[in-house]
Amino acid sequence: xxxxEKRLARLPRLGVGIPTEPDGARTGGIDAIAFRDExxxxxxxxxxxxxxxxxxxxxxxxxxxxxxxxxxxxxDVNLEEREDVDDEWLAGTAALAREIGAAWLCGxxxxxxxxxxxxxxxxxxxxxxxxxxxxxxxxGVRRVEEVTGFVCLPENPPSHFYVGDMHxxxxxxxxxxxxxxxxxxxxxxxxxxxxxxxxxxxxALDGFPLDRVVELHVAGGTPIDVEGLALVEDDHSPEPxxxxxxxxxxVLARAxxxxxxxxxxxxxxxxxxxxxxxxxxxxFPSEAAK
Amino acid sequence: xxxxxxxxxxxxxxxDPAFAAAVHxxxxxxxxAPETLAALRTIDPRALRADPLRRRRTFGALAGELKASTTxxxxxxxxxxxxxxxxxxxxxxxxxxxxxTPMALAFGRFLLxxxxxxxxxxxxxxxxxxxxxxxxxxxxxxxxxxKRPAARVVRLAPGCVFGRFAAxxxxxxxxxxxxxxxxxxxxxxxxxxxxxxxxxxxxxxxxGTVALIAVPVGAGLTVVTLDDxxxxxxxxxxxxxxxxxxxxxxxxxxxxxxARAAEIVAELVEDEILxxxx
Numbered sequence: 001x002x003x004x005e006k007r008l009a010r011l012p013r014l015g016v017g018i019p020t021e022p023d024g025a026r027t028g029g030i031d032a033i034a035f036r037d038e039x040x041x042x043x044x045x046x047x048x049x050x051x052x053x054x055x056x057x058x059x060x061x062x063x064x065x066x067x068x069x070x071x072x073x074x075x076d077v078n079l080e081e082r083e084d085v086d087d088e089w090l091a092g093t094a095a096l097a098r099e100i101g102a103a104w105l106c107g108x109x110x111x112x113x114x115x116x117x118x119x120x121x122x123x124x125x126x127x128x129x130x131x132x133x134x135x136x137x138x139x140g141v142r143r144v145e146e147v148t149g150f151v152c153l154p155e156n157p158p159s160h161f162y163v164g165d166m167h168x169x170x171x172x173x174x175x176x177x178x179x180x181x182x183x184x185x186x187x188x189x190x191x192x193x194x195x196x197x198x199x200x201x202x203x204a205l206d207g208f209p210l211d212r213v214v215e216l217h218v219a220g221g222t223p224i225d226v227e228g229l230a231l232v233e234d235d236h237s238p239e240p241x242x243x244x245x246x247x248x249x250x251v252l253a254r255a256x257x258x259x260x261x262x263x264x265x266x267x268x269x270x271x272x273x274x275x276x277x278x279x280x281x282x283x284f285p286s287e288a289a290k
Numbered sequence: 291x292x293x294x295x296x297x298x299x300x301x302x303x304x305x306d307p308a309f310a311a312a313v314h315x316x317x318x319x320x321x322x323a324p325e326t327l328a329a330l331r332t333i334d335p336r337a338l339r340a341d342p343l344r345r346r347r348t349f350g351a352l353a354g355e356l357k358a359s360t361t362x363x364x365x366x367x368x369x370x371x372x373x374x375x376x377x378x379x380x381x382x383x384x385x386x387x388x389x390x391t392p393m394a395l396a397f398g399r400f401l402l403x404x405x406x407x408x409x410x411x412x413x414x415x416x417x418x419x420x421x422x423x424x425x426x427x428x429x430x431x432x433x434x435x436x437k438r439p440a441a442r443v444v445r446l447a448p449g450c451v452f453g454r455f456a457a458x459x460x461x462x463x464x465x466x467x468x469x470x471x472x473x474x475x476x477x478x479x480x481x482x483x484x485x486x487x488x489x490x491x492x493x494x495x496x497x498g499t500v501a502l503i504a505v506p507v508g509a510g511l512t513v514v515t516l517d518d519x520x521x522x523x524x525x526x527x528x529x530x531x532x533x534x535x536x537x538x539x540x541x542x543x544x545x546x547x548x549a550r551a552a553e554i555v556a557e558l559v560e561d562e563i564l565x566x567x568x
Contacts, residue, residue, distance in 0.1 A: 080293065114301040115390045118430070120351025125300060128293035128329070136293070161337040163296055163329050229336040 004180045007151055008214060011182075012103055014069050014260040015044035015286025016277060021075070021266075022050050025059040029266045030273070032063055038270065042277040044286040045069040047262050048100055049107075051076035052092040052117075056099050064100045071215070071260065072102035072150075076117055079109040079140035079154060080127045084117070087147075094148040103259075105144065106184045106215060109137050109154035109175065126157040129164025129171045138178035145181065153184040153214055158192050158234035160226075168193045169204040176212050183209070185251060186217035188264070191243035192232045201243040202250050213255040218248055218280065219264035236264045238272040252283055295326040298387050303330065303338055305345055305378040310338055349374045352397045355426055358466035359401055359419040365469075365488050366411030367404075376404065392430055398423035414490050417459040418466070421502070424453040428504035428511055439559055441566020445532040449506040450563050452528040454521075457500045461491045501525060505563060519546045523554045524563075532567055 001007075018032050025031040036043045048060045048070055064070060074093055078084040097105055111125040127133045137154060144152040154175055156168050164171075168190070176183050185208075194201050220237030221244070223230065232241070252258070261284050265273040299322055303310035312319050313330045320327065353360040363373050377383055377400045386396035398419055405416045432449025446452065469488035479485040501521035503514050516524060522542040527533055535555060542551035558564040 080297070111297055114297075115387060116392055118392050118394065119355065120348050121393055123301065123304075125297060128291070128296045130291055130293055132291070133293040160340040161333045163300070163332055164291075164293075224340070226340045227336045229334055229340075231337065231340055233340075 008182050008257045011259050013287045016261050016280045017045035017047050018043045019047040019262055019264055019266055022054040022057040024266055030270055035270050047071045047073050049073040049075050060100055070100045070102050072097040072105050074107040076112050078111045079137045080133055082136055082139055085140045085143050090147045104151040106153040108157035110157045126159045126162055129166040134171050134174040138175045141179040141181045153182050155184040156186050156189050158189040160231050167204040169208040173208050176209055182214040183212050184215040185213050187247040188219040188221055188244045190247055191241050201246045210254045211256055213258055215260045217262045238268045291325045291329055296329045299326055299330045301387050308379055355394050356422045358463045359422045361466040362415045363401055363410050367409055394426045414462045417455045418462050421459050424451045425504050427451045432506035435565045438566030442535050443532050443567040444535050444564045446527045447562050447565040451504045452524050454499050454501050457498045458491055522546050
C-alpha cells in the first residue's frame with residue numbers, strides 16, 4: 001500500500017460538516033441542504049452514518065445529487081473482532097460509500113453490536129484498552145482499507161466506563177502505528193474519557209500522532225449523576241463542554257493533515273447550533289473560504 | 291487478558307444485574323477466567339446502570355420479531371419480569387452471548403423452556419413459539435445457492451426451514467395479531483382490568499397437524515402450507531440433513547409413488563427450495 005503521508009495528502013479538505021443517519025432529517029433532525037441554504041458558509045460536507053441494513057436514505061441522496069461532499073461513517077462493524085470484518089460487510093459498505101461519493105470511511109472502533117450483526121443486538125462499546133485489542137483493531141482497519149480502497153479512520157468511542165490499562169490516546173496511537181492509518185479524534189469523547197480517568201483534558205495528547213489526525217468531531221455533552229457517580233452523557237446537545245473546545249483548539253494548532261471537522265448536533269434545532277458552526281468555521285475555514 | 295472475553299462479560303453485566311453483582315460477590319459462579327474477572331471488576335457498577343432503558347429497548351426488538359409468542363407469553367404469565375428479566379438472566383441468553391449466536395433464537399429457546407416448565411399455558415403457545423422460531427431461523431440462514439439440477443445429494447436450501455405444528459397454529463398467531471391491532475387503537479387500555487385479552491381458539495380433540503415451510507423471498511420471507519405430497523418429500527430433510535436423492539425418492543415414494551416423488555424433488559431443486567450438493 002502507498003505510504004500513509006501520500007494517502008492523507010490526497011484527501012480533500014472538506015471543512016466543517018454535519019452528520020446524519022437514515023431517516024434523521026425526515027424524523028425531526030436537521031435537513032443539511034435546508035440548513036446550508038438558510039445559513040450559507042457554515043456546512044460544507046455531510047457525514048452519513050449508516051449500516052448495511054438501512055443503506056442510503058433520501059436525504060443523503062439529495063445532498064449527493066447536489067454534487068456536495070460526503071464521508072461515510074459505519075455503524076455496524078466491530079473493528080475489535082477480526083471475524084466481523086467479513087467479505088459481505090466490506091463489499092456492502094464499499095458500495096454504500098461509493099453510492100454517496102464518500103471521500104473516506106470512518107467510525108468508532110470497538111463494538112457496534114454484540115454477537116452477530118443482527119436486529120436488536122446493536123450496542124456501542126469502546127475497545128478494551130490493551131495492546132492485544134489494538135493489534136486486532138489495526139488488523140481490521142488494514143483489511144478495510146485494502147479491500148475497499150477507501151481510507152478508513154478509526155474513531156475513539158464514548159462510554160460510561162473504559163476497561164484496560166492503556167490511555168485511549170495511546171491505544172489509538174498503537175492502532176495507527178500498526179495499521180499505518182489516519183485517525184478521527186472525537187474531542188467530545190476524549191473529554192469524557194479524561195473526566196472518567198480524573199485527568200486533565202489535554203492529558204496524553206503529547207504522545208498522540210496529531211499529524212495523522214484527518215478528522216475531528218465536536219459534540220455537546222451533558223453531565224449526569226448516576227447514584228452519585230459523575231458521568232457525561234454524549235447526547236449531542238447544542239453546547240459542547242469547555243473541555244471539548246480546549247482539546248479542539250490544542251489539536252487544531254498541531255494537526256497539519258486535518259481535513260474535516262464534524263459538529264455532531266443533528267438532532268437539535270437549526271438555530272441552536274449556528275453559534276458553534278460559526279465558531280468552528282472561524283477556526284477551520286473550508287477550502288473555498290481560505 | 292482476552293479482550294473478547296472481557297467484552298462478552300461486559301454485555302452480560304449490562305443486561306443481567308444479577309450477573310453484574312456476581313462478578314463482585316460470587317465470582318466463582320460466573321465461570322469467568324480470573325483475568326477477565328479482574329478487568330470487569332474495574333467497572334464502577336453504577337456506570338452499568340446509566341442507561342436504564344437498555345434492556346427494554348433490546349427486549350422490544352425481540353418482542354417485535356417473536357411478536358405472537360411474546361404476546362401470548364405475557365398474557366399467560368401476566369408477568370413482564372418473567373419474560374424480560376427472566377430472559378436476560380437465563381442460561382439461553384448468557385450462552386448466546388458467549389457463543390456469539392443470534393439472541394432472537396435464544397429468546398425463542400428460552401420461551402420454549404419456560405413453557406416446558408408450565409409457566410406459559412396451553413400447548414398452543416409452544417406451537418406459536420416454534421412457528422416464530424422457524425421464521426427467525428429462516429431469516430438468518432438464507433443465502434444464495436448454486437443450482438445443481440442433477441445433484442445426487444440434496445438438502446433443504448439455506449433459509450428454507452420446515453416445521454410441523456398443531457393445525458391451529460396460524461389461527462393462534464392471528465388471535466395474537468388481532469389483539470395487538472386492537473391495542474394499537476388505544477394502547478392505554480392495557481392498564482384496565484376489563485381490557486380485552488388475547489383469546490386462543492378452542493382446540494378440538496382431533497385437531498391434527500399442519501406442515502409448513504418458511505421460504506426466503508427477495509428480502510423477506512413467506513410461509514407455505516405443504517400438502518401431503520410436498521410434505522412427504524420435504525419432511526425427511528427437516529433439520530438440514532442431506533440425503534441421497536435416490537433414497538429420498540424411495541422414502542417419499544412409499545407414500546406418493548416414486549415417479550411423483552422424483553418429479554417433486556426435481557421441481558424443488560429447480561425452485562431452489564432444495565439445494566443440490568453434489
